Amino acid sequence: DAGITQSPRHKVTETGTPVTLRCHQTENHRYMYWYRQDPGHGLRLIHYSYGVKDTDKGEVSDGYSVSRSKTEDFLLTLESATSSQTSVYFCAISSDRDYGYTFGSGTRLTVV
Amino acid sequence: GENVEQHPSTLSVQEGDSAVIKCTYSDSASNYFPWYKQELGKGPQLIIDIRSNVGEKKDQRIAVTLNKTAKHFSLHITETQPEDSAVYFCAASIQGGSEKLVFGKGTKLTVNP
Numbered sequence: 441d442a443g444i445t446q447s448p449r450h451k452v453t454e455t456g457t458p459v460t461l462r463c464h465q466t467e468n469h470r471y472m473y474w475y476r477q478d479p480g481h482g483l484r485l486i487h488y489s490y491g492v493k494d495t496d497k498g499e500v501s502d503g504y505s506v507s508r509s510k511t512e513d514f515l516l517t518l519e520s521a522t523s524s525q526t527s528v529y530f531c532a533i534s535s536d537r538d539y540g541y542t543f544g545s546g547t548r549l550t551v552v
Numbered sequence: 553g554e555n556v557e558q559h560p561s562t563l564s565v566q567e568g569d570s571a572v573i574k575c576t577y578s579d580s581a582s583n584y585f586p587w588y589k590q591e592l593g594k595g596p597q598l599i600i601d602i603r604s605n606v607g608e609k610k611d612q613r614i615a616v617t618l619n620k621t622a623k624h625f626s627l628h629i630t631e632t633q634p635e636d637s638a639v640y641f642c643a644a645s646i647q648g649g650s651e652k653l654v655f656g657k658g659t660k661l662t663v664n665p
Contacts, residue, residue: 471651482558482641482657483596490651498652499553530595534651540586541653543595 443467446531446544453551459518461547463531465511471534472514473541474498474506476527483530489514521551554579554646558656566664571632573659575642576624584645585618585625586653589638596641600627632663 443466453459463472473488475498485498487506495506503525505517518525528548532541555578565571577585583604588596602609602616602625609616613632618625629636639660643653 473652475655480657483655485652485654488652532595540598540601541596543588543597545595 444531444533444542444544446529446547448547449545450548451550453521453549455522455551456520459521459549461516461529461531461549463514463516463533463544465514465533467533467535467542468511469533469535469542470511471536472508473532473534474504474514474516475530475532476500477530477546478527486516486529518549521549523551525549526551554582554644554654556642556644556654556656558642558659560659561657562660562662564662564664565632567632567634569632571629571636571661571663573627573640573642573661574624575626575644575656576622577644577654578623579644579646580620580623582644582646584653585616586643587616587627588641588643588655590641590658591638599640629661632661634663634665637661637663 445464447462474486475483484500486504489495489508507515528546530546531544534541557576586601589599590596602618613630615628639658641658642656646652
């Protein structure tokens with residue numbers, strides 16, 4: 441979708457293991473976001489980035505960290521996965537303020 | 553912080569009827585209000601948006617209205633078709649721009665043939 445790719449698309453991992461999800465864009469957009477989607481909760485912001493090495497927390501950031509060393513890549517890391525982090529994770533990009541987001545296809549993560 | 557309430561959570565209509573989804577927001581500084589459509593197994597896709605200096609915007613069968621005084625905005629779909637069946641999300645910007653969005657919890661729309 442519009443030059444944004446998430447990997448992997450599906451992952452099953454064990455409780456306590458570290459997990460890294462990748463978001464890659466070819467649009468050279470400044471802003472990148474990680475959301476999680478859960479039934480009954482809609483889309484909730486985990487972390488976002490407004491430039492290389494510039495990141496900030498969202499409303500549900502506990503247990504997650506991010507890194508952005510290049511404009512095109514935004515990584516989301518679960519340091520020690522828990523069952524409550526089972527979810528569908530979406531990355532989004534935005535070119536500038538006041539522009540709508542473009543979402544990736546999502547990563548379905550299951551923590552067992 | 554910003555809070556976005558969306559109603560109804562589910563909506564079932566007959567093909568050809570109209571569908572209306574409503575959202576309210578709490579932050580009077582919000583000035584950007586997009587709507588997203590999410591089909592099964594896919595990411596949300598922007599279908600229409602409106603800014604605070606506009607009261608209504610139309611794009612073919614889809615329209616969005618905004619009432620800044622009451623802090624609510626609505627999505628209107630006319631002449632619904634089965635392919636309109638999806639989950640729809642409203643959102644509102646925080647910190648005065650679309651740098652961050654807060655989403656409603658979604659409305660599952662089913663259009664029955």
